[in-house]
Every structure is written in C-alpha cells, then in structure tokens.
Amino acid sequence: xxxxxxxxxxxxxxxxxxxxxxxxxxxxxxxxxxxxxxxxxxxxxxxxxxxxxxxxxxxxxxxxxxxxxxxxxxxxxxxxxxxxxxxxxxxxxxxxxxxxxxxxxxxxxxxxxxxxxxxxxxxxxxxxxxxxxxxxxxxxxxxxxxxxxxxxxxxxxxxxxxxxxxx
Amino acid sequence: xxxxxxxxxxxxxxxxxxxxxxxxxxxxxxxxxxxxxxxxxxxxxxxxxxxxxxxxxxxxxxxxxxxxxxxxxxxxxxxxxxxxxxxxxxxxxxxxxxxxxxxxxxxxxxxxxxxxxxxxxxxxxxxxxxxxxxxxxxxxxxxxxxxxxxxxxxxxxxxxxxxxxxx
Numbered sequence: 001x002x003x004x005x006x007x008x009x010x011x012x013x014x015x016x017x018x019x020x021x022x023x024x025x026x027x028x029x030x031x032x033x034x035x036x037x038x039x040x041x042x043x044x045x046x047x048x049x050x051x052x053x054x055x056x057x058x059x060x061x062x063x064x065x066x067x068x069x070x071x072x073x074x075x076x077x078x079x080x081x082x083x084x085x086x087x088x089x090x091x092x093x094x095x096x097x098x099x100x101x102x103x104x105x106x107x108x109x110x111x112x113x114x115x116x117x118x119x120x121x122x123x124x125x126x127x128x129x130x131x132x133x134x135x136x137x138x139x140x141x142x143x144x145x146x147x148x149x150x151x152x153x154x155x156x157x158x159x160x161x162x163x164x165x166x167x
Numbered sequence: 168x169x170x171x172x173x174x175x176x177x178x179x180x181x182x183x184x185x186x187x188x189x190x191x192x193x194x195x196x197x198x199x200x201x202x203x204x205x206x207x208x209x210x211x212x213x214x215x216x217x218x219x220x221x222x223x224x225x226x227x228x229x230x231x232x233x234x235x236x237x238x239x240x241x242x243x244x245x246x247x248x249x250x251x252x253x254x255x256x257x258x259x260x261x262x263x264x265x266x267x268x269x270x271x272x273x274x275x276x277x278x279x280x281x282x283x284x285x286x287x288x289x290x291x292x293x294x295x296x297x298x299x300x301x302x303x304x305x306x307x308x309x310x311x312x313x314x315x316x317x318x319x320x321x322x323x324x325x326x327x328x329x330x331x332x333x334x
Contacts, residue, residue, distance in 0.1 A: 018314045025321055032332060036325040056332055060238055061247040061271040067229050080228040090318045092310075095299060096266035101308055102295045103263065104228040110311045112318025121322050122333055128269045132262060132299050141268055143259075144277045147185045151257045151279025154192055155288050158203040165199060165223055166289055 017042055017088040018112060020050065025065065025090045028052030035123060039065040039089040041073040041082065041106075048085070049073035065089060066097035070104050080167070082106050091118050094125040095132055184209055184255040185279060187217065192232065192257045195219030202290060206232040206256040208240040208249065208273070215252070216240035232256060233264035237271050247334070249273050258285050261292040262299055 017040055025038030034053030041049040051068030055061055066089055074080050083105040091113040093101060101109055119126040130136040158164060184207055192205030201220030208216040218235030222228055233256055241247050250272040258280040260268060268276055286293040297303040325331060 015314055018317070022314075022317060022321055026324070029321075029325055029328070032330065035334075036321045055247050055270075056334060059241050059245055059247045061241055061249070062229070062234050062238055062267050064270075071227055071229055074226050074228055078226055080222050080226045082228070090321055092312075094266055094270075095262045096270065097263075098299070098308075099261055099263035099266070099295050100229050102291070102298070103222075103231075103261075105307070107307065108309050108311070110313055112312070112314045113322055114312070114315070117315075117319060117322055121326050124269070128266050129299065131269070132265070132296065133301070140272070140274065141265075142275050144275070145259075145279070145281070146277055147182055147189075147279045148281070148284075150185070150189060152284060154189055154196075154203045154257055155280060155284055157193070158196055159288050161196070163199065167202075167223060 015088075015110075017047065017086075018090075018110065020047055021065075021088045021090050022112075024050045024052045028054060028057075028065075031057075033057035034063070036121075037065040037089070037091055039069040039087060041069050041085050041087050043073070043077070043082075043085045048076050062096065064094065064097050066093050067100055070100055070106075074104065080104065086110065091115075092125070094118070094123075095128050182255075182277075184214065184253075185257075185277065187214055188232075188255045188257050189279075191217045191219045195221060195224075195232075198224075200224040201230070203288075204232040204256070204258055206236040206254060208236050208252050208254050210240070210244070210249075210252045215243050229263065231261065231264050233260050234267055237267055237273075241271065247271065253277065258282075259292070261285070261290075262295050 021038040029036045034055040037053040049072035051065045054063045086108040088110045092111045115125040188205040196203045201222040204220040216239035218232045221230045253275040255277045259278045282292040
C-alpha cells in the first residue's frame with residue numbers, strides 16, 4: 001500500500017461525517033435534485049440529520065444542503081437552538097447557509113471545498129459574499145428603503161409586548 | 168389635515184405592499200409565531216406570497232419572513248427563479264434572507280427598518296453582517312476546513328455530468 005493511499009484511508013477513517021456528507025451530495029447530484037452539495041448535523045457523536053441540495057427537485061431556491069439539514073435537525077430535536085451540534089458540509093457554506101448556521105447557534109462548522117471552488121463550477125457564492133462585503137462592482141439586487149416609521153412602530157410593539165418570547 | 172398627516176397617508180396609499188408586509192408581521196408577532204418580521208412577494212402587480220417569521224412556532228431557525236415568502240412564491244409559480252418578482256420586507260433582510268433573495272434572482276428589494284433597528288430589539292443581524300465582512304471581534308462560529316481533495320472529486324463529477332442541469 002502506498003503511503004498516499006494509507007494517508008487517504010486514514011483521512012477517510014478520521015472523517016466519517018465528511019464521508020456521510022459526500023455520500024449525501026452524490027445521491028442528490030445523481031438523482032438530479034440539485035448541485036453537488038451535502039451536509040450532516042452531528043449531536044452527541046451521532047448524525048441526527050442529513051441534507052442535500054434539492055433546489056431543482058423542489059423548485060425551492062432556499063433548499064441548500066445546510067438549510068435542509070438544519071431544518072431536519074431542529075425538527076428532530078424539537079427546538080430551534082442547535083448550540084450542542086456540529087455541522088459538516090462538502091463546501092464552505094454560501095452566505096445564506098452560513099447565516100443560518102449562526103441563527104441555529106451551531107458553534108462548529110467543518111467544510112471541504114471553498115467558496116471559490118463553488119464559483120469555479122458555476123455557483124455564485126463568491127459574488128454574494130462580495131456584495132455583502134461591499135466589494136462587488138455591479139450588485140444584482142437593488143435595495144430601496146421606505147416606510148421606516150411605520151416599521152419602527154411594529155418593532156416598538158415587539159419591544160413592549162408583555163408575553164414576548166425573546167430568542 | 169396637517170401636511171405631515173397628508174404625507175403619511177399618501178405614503179401609506181403609495182405602498183400597499185409594505186402595508187401588507189406590516190400586517191403579516193403583526194399577525195405573526197401577535198400569535199407568538201416569532202419576531203416582528205413580515206414579507207410579501209409581488210408578481211405582475213399582485214401579491215403572490217406572504218410570509219412572517221415563524222421560528223418559534225415551527226422550531227425552525229431558518230423560518231424568517233423572507234425565506235417563508237420566497238419558498239411559497241417559488242412553489243406557487245412552479246420555478247425557483249423569481250427574476251420577474253419584487254420583495255417587500257418590514258426590515259432590511261439578514262444575510263441569510265439577503266442571500267436567499269440573490270439565489271431566487273429577485274432583482275428589487277424594498278424594506279422598512281434597518282439591520283441596526285433589528286439589532287436594537289435583540290436580533291443579531293448586525294453581528295452576522297460583521298462576521299461576513301470580517302469586522303467582528305469574536306466570531307460565534309468556528310470554521311475548520313478538511314477533505315478538500317475528496318470534495319473536489321465530487322465537484323468534478325458535477326462538472327463532467329452529462330445530464331447536468333445548470334442553474
């Protein structure tokens with residue numbers, strides 16, 4: 001056995017969760033559910049949710065692997081706070097999924113390919129990151145602000161709400 | 168009638184879609200579905216989908232108003248590409264929702280309150296924006312890269328896939 005193969009097998013043995021995310025991505029890609037993206041969520045040493053991109057299958061632009069996995073993990077645990085979980089993804093999450101990981105309060109993210117690897121096969125993660133960082137030349141979404149006073153009244157109602165559940 | 172009131176009524180009359188987003192937010196907040204956030208999606212001059220935050224109701228950390236509205240609009244039109252739609256939201260979208268608007272290819276976003284207004288009532292949008300911009304002091308999510316070669320093999324399978332549907 002060559003040293004390279006031994007290292008590769010070792011790496012595989014050390015990362016069963018990444019392997020599971022890769023298998024999930026392969027399944028979705030081969031069934032034409034969406035791009036080559038998979039994710040798993042681990043709680044107490046066990047995978048509690050798997051997800052793959054199913055934008056095409058479901059006609060849902062938000063159905064990225066991480067979003068699908070987070071929704072399933074939260075449903076399974078019966079809570080929106082996953083602060084005792086970790087997530088493995090085949091790719092550095094796009095800003096949508098990266099922010100979702102924050103909202104779910106998952107403290108640890110493991111990923112394989114980078115946002116630039118994703119851009120190289122046609123997925124615009126890098127562009128959206130550039131927009132948010134204020135570094136994109138042309139921005140694809142025009143933003144218009146209006147009616148802030150009416151919306152602030154809404155926010156004040158929240159602030160003063162007696163039975164408000166902060167989260 | 169004072170000039171201020173006339174302007175305010177005019178503004179309300181001019182922005183029926185923002186008013187609809189506000190009503191949606193009120194409904195969700197008053198039923199304890201989640202925070203004071205609402206969104207509507209408009210196609211050909213008509214509202215085709217409404218959404219409000221239902222993180223608490225559904226135990227789903229991704230169930231923000233804009234995500235809910237986008238999923239409903241895409242399901243209603245039977246396509247993931249909403250490039251002929253516009254979105255109205257009671258608040259500047261968080262990075263998750265802002266990126267989702269990009270993935271849905273919605274070209275025009277109208278919003279009321281700002282990310283700082285959201286932060287002021289306890290929602291961490293501003294922190295997540297700061298993390299993505301590389302301007303946060305302490306980052307709540309630790310990122311670890313691993314297994315890029317195996318994940319690149321997956322991406323290559325996508326690139327070479329004969330029946331690949333690019334999107």
